[in-house]
Each structure stands twice: as structure tokens, then as C-alpha cells.
Amino acid sequence: MSDLHIQTVSSYELGLKLDMNPAQIRKDLAYFGEFGRKGIGYDVSYLIEKIKQILKLDRFLKIGLVGAGHLGIAISNYNQYIKENFSIRAIFDTDPQKVGQKIGSAEVFHLDDLQREIEDKGIQMGIITVPAQEAQKVADRLIDAGIRAILNFAPVNLKVPPNVYLRNADLTTELQSLAYYL
Amino acid sequence: MSDLHIQTVSSYELGLKLDMNPAQIRKDLAYFGEFGRKGIGYDVSYLIEKIKQILKLDRFLKIGLVGAGHLGIAISNYNQYIKENFSIRAIFDTDPQKVGQKIGSAEVFHLDDLQREIEDKGIQMGIITVPAQEAQKVADRLIDAGIRAILNFAPVNLKVPPNVYLRNADLTTELQSLAYYL
Numbered sequence: 225m226s227d228l229h230i231q232t233v234s235s236y237e238l239g240l241k242l243d244m245n246p247a248q249i250r251k252d253l254a255y256f257g258e259f260g261r262k263g264i265g266y267d268v269s270y271l272i273e274k275i276k277q278i279l280k281l282d283r284f285l286k287i288g289l290v291g292a293g294h295l296g297i298a299i300s301n302y303n304q305y306i307k308e309n310f311s312i313r314a315i316f317d318t319d320p321q322k323v324g325q326k327i328g329s330a331e332v333f334h335l336d337d338l339q340r341e342i343e344d345k346g347i348q349m350g351i352i353t354v355p356a357q358e359a360q361k362v363a364d365r366l367i368d369a370g371i372r373a374i375l376n377f378a379p380v381n382l383k384v385p386p387n388v389y390l391r392n393a394d395l396t397t398e399l400q401s402l403a404y405y406l
Numbered sequence: 407m408s409d410l411h412i413q414t415v416s417s418y419e420l421g422l423k424l425d426m427n428p429a430q431i432r433k434d435l436a437y438f439g440e441f442g443r444k445g446i447g448y449d450v451s452y453l454i455e456k457i458k459q460i461l462k463l464d465r466f467l468k469i470g471l472v473g474a475g476h477l478g479i480a481i482s483n484y485n486q487y488i489k490e491n492f493s494i495r496a497i498f499d500t501d502p503q504k505v506g507q508k509i510g511s512a513e514v515f516h517l518d519d520l521q522r523e524i525e526d527k528g529i530q531m532g533i534i535t536v537p538a539q540e541a542q543k544v545a546d547r548l549i550d551a552g553i554r555a556i557l558n559f560a561p562v563n564l565k566v567p568p569n570v571y572l573r574n575a576d577l578t579t580e581l582q583s584l585a586y587y588l
Contacts, residue, residue, distance in 0.1 A: 280586050287581075298477035298535075302561070302577060310581050348588060349581070353480075373584045379484070389587040391580060395484060398575050399469075399492050399531070402555045404462050405571040406530060 234265035285310050288347040288371070290362045291354035292317040292325075292332050295377055299351060300327040312351070314341045335362075339369040349373045356380040363390075416447035467492050470529040470553070472544045473536035474499040474507075474514050477559055481533060482510040494533070496523045517544075521551040531555045538562040545572075 235253075239246035253259050253266075256278050260266045276282045289296055289312050300312055315332045317323060323334045333341050341347070350366040352359050352374060359378035366374060373389045376382055384390045417435075421428035435441050435448075438460050442448040458464045471478055471494050482494055497514045499505060504514045515523050523529070532548040534541050534556060541560035548556060555571045558564055566572045 279582065280588075281582060283585070285581075285585050285588065293480065294476040294483065295480035298475065298480060299577060301476065309585070310578075349584060373588050375580055375584050389584060391584045393575075393577075393580050395481060395575075396492075398557055398573060399467075400461065400463060402531060402557050402571060402573045403465070403467050403491070406462075406467065406555050 230268055232265045233268055233271070235260065237265070281309050283309070285349055286313045286345060286347045287311065287349045287351055288314045288316065288338070288342055288345075288366070289330075289351040289353060290316045290335065290338070290366070291352060291358075292319070292322045292327060293353060293355075296351075296353035297327055299353060299377075300330060310349075313345045313347055316341075335365070338365055342366075342369040342371065347371070349375070352376045352378055352382075354378060412450055414447045415450055415453070417442065419447070463491050465491070467531055468495045468527060468529045469493065469531045469533055470496045470498065470520070470524055470527075470548070471512075471533040471535060472498045472517065472520070472548070473534065473540075474501070474504045474509060475535060475537075478533075478535035479509055481535060481559075482512060492531075495527045495529055498523075517547070520547055524548075524551040524553065529553070531557070534558045534560055534564075536560060 235246040235249045238244070238249050242249070250260065256274065259271055259274055273282070287310055289300060292315050296315065300315055312328065312330045315327055315330050316335045316338050317332055318335045322332045325332045348371070350371045350373070352362050352366075354362050356378045359376060359380050360382055363374060363376070363382045363384060367384060367388055372387060374382070374384065375391050375393060377393050379394065379396065382390060417428040417431045420426070420431050424431070432442065438456070441453055441456055455464070469492055471482060474482075474497050478497065482497055494510065494512045497509055497512050498517045498520050499514055500517045505516045507514045530553070532553045532555070534544050534548075536544050538560045541558060541562050542564055545556060545558070545564045545566060549566060549570055554569060556564070556566065557573050557575060559575050561576065561578065564572060
């Protein structure tokens, strides 16, 4: 709404947009502080800034992606949509045909240069898009290089130490959730 | 565990595998009926069958995927992992170079043949992997062809009627959740 040059918004308007109860919106936001003013509503840019702080999105995170196959390329190209808070800074693969190429705005490096590039570029998060049988090895290398947050697209349960936060983007789970409602 | 020829499993063993409290597992399963026997545990194959019924995974669902770009190809190749309950039966694209090709085990058809193929093949679910600006049009065509469950990978909010179940597989959300813990 900030793009639409709207300066204030009421919980009623937010409720319509989000298909939520306005009272619930007021209650949820009040939990984090006094953001709104009675009879006026919320200042849009202030509210956006506060919500970013609450969700810890007031930072910029650098990503390294391992596996320049179809999925890796799709995500790297998608990079343009997510650049506000995230940026894929390096892509890793073992295929000599791919090393040295650019996908989206990031260069493809050899997997053997993972540690060096992660340190040089200050990369904080890893995305794994390699085949299932390679994924654990790749996760281990990312963790050895200091990565503490991994988004895994390989259909396999990875073992990571307790100080590493792992999230699995599992297509099967998505399909199963969807199928439940059919 | 059925693959490992284990016939019975206790809630304690399940708890170790799932990193959950055994009492919670017993309570959750008891909610759906009496599956286990005290001091013996659960019969593995019976438990699997029951859980599939609970999650409505005791069915086979046919999928149509629209958009044979990198993401569409990645998902179609991934198909082999998900074939137990789901199968991509047709892929749709407008690129004449792609129409007639096979990706994984499914053929690529022209988008104009969507309705015909969905009816012929009894396709029940749709996956959208087209660019954001094409996604709403594709969703409308899927819905017109009778599809009532859509998994959308395009980074855009689709409008669907209330009788259509839509799920968004949004990379940004995944990354944001992950970033929260960093």
C-alpha cells in the first residue's frame, strides 16, 4: 500500500485485504506495541517497518545455492523476485560446463571452492538443489564452511547438528496437503 | 519400517525416530481409534494403512503441470519420487519446441489442449510453474477445465473461487522462515 501512496490504513481495511477479523489484527499488532492511533489507524510506512522488525526481515541475507540443475536454475532466476531481503551470491556445481557461467546475477563456482566463496562473500544461508544421494555430503560441506541455515529441496532427511536450522521444501508434503482437501 | 521387515513398533521406538514424546504419539493415534496393543505396540503395516486413511493418502491422484520451464522440468523429473500417490500425467506449454516431447514419464501438450487432456486423462490436480504474469490466466483455464486443487509456484496471489483449493509454494516464505532463526 506504500506503493499506492496510501499513508494510513485502518484495521478494518486491513481486515478486508487479508480476509481477517479487524479486532484480531488490532490484538495481534498490539501484542508487539502501540502502532496504531484510535480513529486514525496505522501509519503505513511505520507499520511496514515494524512488521519487518517483528519478522526479523530488516536485514539482508546472502545465499549460496548448491546444484545448478533445473531446480537450481529456476531458483536462481527467481532471485529477482526475492532480492529485497535475500540474494543468491554464489552457485556451486561440479559440472565443468557450468562452472564459470552466470545464472541470473550469480556466478557458478566449483563445489571445491565452496568454503572460500562462502567466506569471501559473507554467505549466511545455503540452498540445496542437488540429487537426493548427494544432499547429505553437500549439507556437511555447507556446515563445515560455517552455514547455520539450510533450505533443502532434495527429497531426503538430512542430519544436521542442533545449532543448524534446517528447513525442507518438500513437494510431496505440498501435494499431500493439497490432496487432503480434494 | 515395513521395508525393513519390522512387524511391530512401540510408541517409544516411534518417539525416538520422530523426535517426539511417546505419550503424545499414543494420544494422537488413540484419537483416531485403537491401533496399538499394550506391551506389544503397533502392527507396522496396519498402522501405515490407517495413517494413510487418516491423511486421505489411500488414493491415487493424477496431476497436470503447466509450464515446462526449468521449474516445471525439475518437478516432472522429481515425479519418480512421488509416484506412490501422485503422478504427473500431462505437461502443458505453448512453446512448439517443447510440445510433443517427453519430460520424465509425461508428454508435453499445447496449452490449447488442456481441457481435452484433463478430461481424457482424468486429471484432478494442477501445478502451475509459469511466469507470474501468466499464472492467473493458467489458473482460470485449469478451473474452467474442472480442476479443484492447484499448487501454485508462481510468485503471485491468484484469485480462485471458494470451491477451489489453492496452495502457494512460495520460496520467499521459506527463506523468510529460515532467516528468522539466523
